[in-house]
Amino acid sequence: MKKTVILVLYLTGLAAFAGAQVQGRFEAANRQYEAGEYAQALEGYAQLAREVENWKLEFNMGNCCVKLERFVDAKIHYLRALRLAPTREEVRSNLDFVNERLGGGEESRRVGFLRNLWDHFAAVVPLNVISVLLLAVVICLNTFLVMLLWKGRRKWLVYGLGFALLAALMLAGLQGLYQRQLDRRDTVVVTRAGARLRSGPGRGHTVLFTLRPGLDARILEQREHWLQVAAGQDVAGWIEKEAVEII
Amino acid sequence: MQARRVTVWLLILAAICLAAEAVEFSARVHAQRIGLDDTLQFTLTLSGVDNPEPPDIGSIRDFTVQSRSRSTEFRMVNGRTSHLTRFEFRLAPRRTGTLTIPALRYAAAGRTLVTSPIQVEVVSGSVAPPPRRRSLFDDDLFSFPRQRREQQEPVDVRLAVDISPRTAVPGQQVMVNVRLLTRNTVRAVNLLSEPAISGFWQEWFPVPRSSAGRTREVDGKTYTEYDIRRVALFPNQTGRLNLPAFKFEIVLAQEGLGFFTEPRRITRTTEPQFIEVSPLPEAAAGLPVGDFSLRLEPFPEQAKTHDMVTLKLRITGNGNMKTLGIPEVAGGPFFQAFPPKVERDFDYSGQWLRGTVSAEIPITFRRGGTISLPPVKLSWWDPGLKRIKSVESAPLTIAVTETAGADVVAPETGADVVRRGRDIHHIHGGSLSDQSRHWHHSGAYPWLLLLPFMVSLAMGLYRGIWQPLVSRSRRLEARRVFSRALRDLRAVSDLGAAAGIVERYLNERTGLAPSRMNAATIARSLEDHGVGEREIREFLAIKERIDSTRYAPGSGGAGDRETLERLRALLRRIDGKIA
Numbered sequence: 170m171k172k173t174v175i176l177v178l179y180l181t182g183l184a185a186f187a188g189a190q191v192q193g194r195f196e197a198a199n200r201q202y203e204a205g206e207y208a209q210a211l212e213g214y215a216q217l218a219r220e221v222e223n224w225k226l227e228f229n230m231g232n233c234c235v236k237l238e239r240f241v242d243a244k245i246h247y248l249r250a251l252r253l254a255p256t257r258e259e260v261r262s263n264l265d266f267v268n269e270r271l272g273g274g275e276e277s278r279r280v281g282f283l284r285n286l287w288d289h290f291a292a293v294v295p296l297n298v299i300s301v302l303l304l305a306v307v308i309c310l311n312t313f314l315v316m317l318l319w320k321g322r323r324k325w326l327v328y329g330l331g332f333a334l335l336a337a338l339m340l341a342g343l344q345g346l347y348q349r350q351l352d353r354r355d356t357v358v359v360t361r362a363g364a365r366l367r368s369g370p371g372r373g374h375t376v377l378f379t380l381r382p383g384l385d386a387r388i389l390e391q392r393e394h395w396l397q398v399a400a401g402q403d404v405a406g407w408i409e410k411e412a413v414e415i416i
Numbered sequence: 417m418q419a420r421r422v423t424v425w426l427l428i429l430a431a432i433c434l435a436a437e438a439v440e441f442s443a444r445v446h447a448q449r450i451g452l453d454d455t456l457q458f459t460l461t462l463s464g465v466d467n468p469e470p471p472d473i474g475s476i477r478d479f480t481v482q483s484r485s486r487s488t489e490f491r492m493v494n495g496r497t498s499h500l501t502r503f504e505f506r507l508a509p510r511r512t513g514t515l516t517i518p519a520l521r522y523a524a525a526g527r528t529l530v531t532s533p534i535q536v537e538v539v540s541g542s543v544a545p546p547p548r549r550r551s552l553f554d555d556d557l558f559s560f561p562r563q564r565r566e567q568q569e570p571v572d573v574r575l576a577v578d579i580s581p582r583t584a585v586p587g588q589q590v591m592v593n594v595r596l597l598t599r600n601t602v603r604a605v606n607l608l609s610e611p612a613i614s615g616f617w618q619e620w621f622p623v624p625r626s627s628a629g630r631t632r633e634v635d636g637k638t639y640t641e642y643d644i645r646r647v648a649l650f651p652n653q654t655g656r657l658n659l660p661a662f663k664f665e666i667v668l669a670q671e672g673l674g675f676f677t678e679p680r681r682i683t684r685t686t687e688p689q690f691i692e693v694s695p696l697p698e699a700a701a702g703l704p705v706g707d708f709s710l711r712l713e714p715f716p717e718q719a720k721t722h723d724m725v726t727l728k729l730r731i732t733g734n735g736n737m738k739t740l741g742i743p744e745v746a747g748g749p750f751f752q753a754f755p756p757k758v759e760r761d762f763d764y765s766g767q768w769l770r771g772t773v774s775a776e777i778p779i780t781f782r783r784g785g786t787i788s789l790p791p792v793k794l795s796w797w798d799p800g801l802k803r804i805k806s807v808e809s810a811p812l813t814i815a816v817t818e819t820a821g822a823d824v825v826a827p828e829t830g831a832d833v834v835r836r837g838r839d840i841h842h843i844h845g846g847s848l849s850d851q852s853r854h855w856h857h858s859g860a861y862p863w864l865l866l867l868p869f870m871v872s873l874a875m876g877l878y879r880g881i882w883q884p885l886v887s888r889s890r891r892l893e894a895r896r897v898f899s900r901a902l903r904d905l906r907a908v909s910d911l912g913a914a915a916g917i918v919e920r921y922l923n924e925r926t927g928l929a930p931s932r933m934n935a936a937t938i939a940r941s942l943e944d945h946g947v948g949e950r951e952i953r954e955f956l957a958i959k960e961r962i963d964s965t966r967y968a969p970g971s972g973g974a975g976d977r978e979t980l981e982r983l984r985a986l987l988r989r990i991d992g993k994i995a
Contacts, residue, residue: 220850307868319879365701368617373653375652376701377739
């Protein structure tokens with residue numbers, strides 16, 4: 170027992186120490202940015218991003234890239250930040266700024282009412298809360314089930330069971346929606362100058378368009394080293410994976 | 417009972433929710449009743465399996481497989497793809513009667529999927545519907561010159577395919593023309609199935625509503641010739657590309673019969689063709705292919721800053737105009753070019769498909785002065801001349817008058833934007849959590865979710881199956897009573913407390929009511945159940961001792977424990993003997 174407590178305390182301390190280390194390095198990178206050392210700050214953020222995924226890191230890296238006038242990279246980081254924190258207006262605003270700088274003049278993708286509502290809900294109720302609620306509801310559901318078995322059919326037990334089942338299904342659905350959002354990597358940003366959009370997945374296919382770096386497009390299909398992408402309403406074709414960065 | 421049924425259903429529902437599978441396998445036929453001369457269209461549909469192996473239909477004994485085909489359907493919903501594969505078979509029945517297509521099995525995703533057996537009634541002859549009547553909505557309708565009526569019989573109708581050119585490069589226009597040569601009166605021509613032409617961008621010419629036809633001599637005979645289908649193909653692959661056969665239904669007029677006479681229908685199929693496509697030279701990669709001309713509309717000579725002027729250009733040619741890119745007008749420090757408005761038109765009247773792309777490029781000027789726009793340049797690969805051709809407009813010059821509020825500063829660097837008060841939002845500090853850590857991804861989470869269901873399942877099985885089983889089996893019931901008595905005796909240390917346990921045991925095992933329990937009735941009952949005299953005597957002695965300490969608890973001490981141990985040993989001996 171004593172050994173277990175010591176092990177738990179040791180692991181907790183180790184985790185806290187690692188957390189403090191990450192926080193310290195993040196603040197150091199922030200100070201470098203404030204001092205105008207954008208390249209060093211970017212390097213610091215990039216190292217942290219290999220260990221931790223957080224929208225602030227991507228946002229700050231985007232800012233560093235803007236200051237270094239690497240607008241395509243900045244766009245990639247802002248889009249990643251937006252995927253992690255879709256409701257952050259400052260990310261959207263900076264993305265618009267970068268889009269303008271890239272010459273497209275386009276605005277960052279505006280979303281519909283329902284999507285907006287969902288994003289706000291997801292910002293307020295994180296996925297881990299949903300996971301815990303689902304677990305609690307599943308335990309309640311099964312408690313009702315067991316009680317129904319032992320006590321026989323009681324009205325309040327049947328109602329409780331019904332509500333718990335509905336709640337479990339609803340929470341499972343919500344968890345699925347969250348997961349789908351996490352898994353959705355359907356945007357690419359063109360990174361290679363002179364990248365060609367072709368009519369099929371192969372270099373032998375006809376070139377339809379030459380894409381400018383920084384253009385973002387939606388993935389329609391993937392095939393080995395090729396992606397079928399659509400930019401806007403009218404432009405669609407196949408592009409090599411090496412020519413783009415998947416967000 | 418009702419609660420148990422509800423429980424079982426809920427458990428099944430929960431299990432289904434937890435293990436959702438998308439793999440499905442089904443079978444269907446086009447008709448439940450066919451003739452011996454007909455064929456049965458049998459379709460097996462498999463969904464959720466990528467690139468599946470064809471199912472084994474060797475168990476179908478009553479039919480002969482005449483043909484088989486396969487088609488795949490890809491669906492994409494919200495970024496997720498799903499596959500649906502259909503295996504279609506044409507089966508000819510071997511005999512008449514009620515024939516059965518047995519249940520077919522298919523192993524996929526670790527499961528064996530089974531279709532339902534299908535019964536088909538086969539009668540002699542044919543039950544196929546009569547040939548379809550000509551519809552007002554059929555594609556083609558040809559009128560035929562009256563003077564050729566005398567040549568309607570016998571049927572002499574043939575198809576020919578012209579391909580020009582037979583060798584091409586990707587993006588080059590290849591014209592395919594299907595011609596009908598006939599010595600009969602043709603009332604309609606229908607393309608029976610749209611051929612799957614892969615490896616080409618296709619532009620089909622509109623179907624002619626009527627055609628007068630041309631006269632042509634072939635092998636010394638006079639035919640009337642019609643162009644029945646034309647398509648411009650633009651290869652997008654290299655190598656030998658196949659052009660599948662086109663199958664047509666041709667409706668012939670019957671000579672000398674009334675208006676309502678059913679016309680004669682025949683089918684003709686073209687020969688499959690191929691086109692050799694060689695790659696474009698490296699230098700021409702990405703360029704349009706064909707022959708083009710570029711024309712710019714007159715550009716205004718004067719404008720004001722922030723006025724929007726439109727640069728209009730028009731490209732005409734015989735290349736693939738749907739994929740032709742608009743020459744880029746790159747914005748400069750003094751003007752900004754916006755995305756163009758593009759319109760594409762086709763001209764199907766000529767021998768080749770020609771088209772026009774019109775673009776309007778809006779331009780605004782950032783500062784005043786005489787501003788030159790760079791020339792507009794279009795390059796393409798000319799397959800006839802086998803070289804790259806280019807056209808370039810003259811530089812466009814415009815006098816821009818500056819207006820109040822004009823921005824005279826040339827486009828700025830990122831840092832310059834700060835001076836204009838349009839900086840980006842500042843970096844974010846604060847605490848940094850890892851957003852990729854989700855509890856439901858941990859290995860324990862699914863088990864935590866599953867565990868309550870497993871407990872419920874175990875309870876359900878215990879209450880729904882084990883307990884009814886025990887109550888119905890005398891042997892199991894006796895075993896349960898005996899085990900419980902031993903367990904209860906182990907739990908007590910006071911001899912007096914064992915009285916109730918012993919009485920309950922005797923009651924449940926021998927049926928002796930507690931109110932009638934005394935030494936004589938117990939002895940008789942045990943004797944009746946086949947227990948030996950020595951065990952009965954020992955049991956009665958222990959029972960007497962228990963009864964004597966019943967009303968004086970805690971008086972036994974170590975002796976009680978020994979007596980209880982003896983009682984347990986005695987019960988083990990006599991329990992087996994009680995029938």
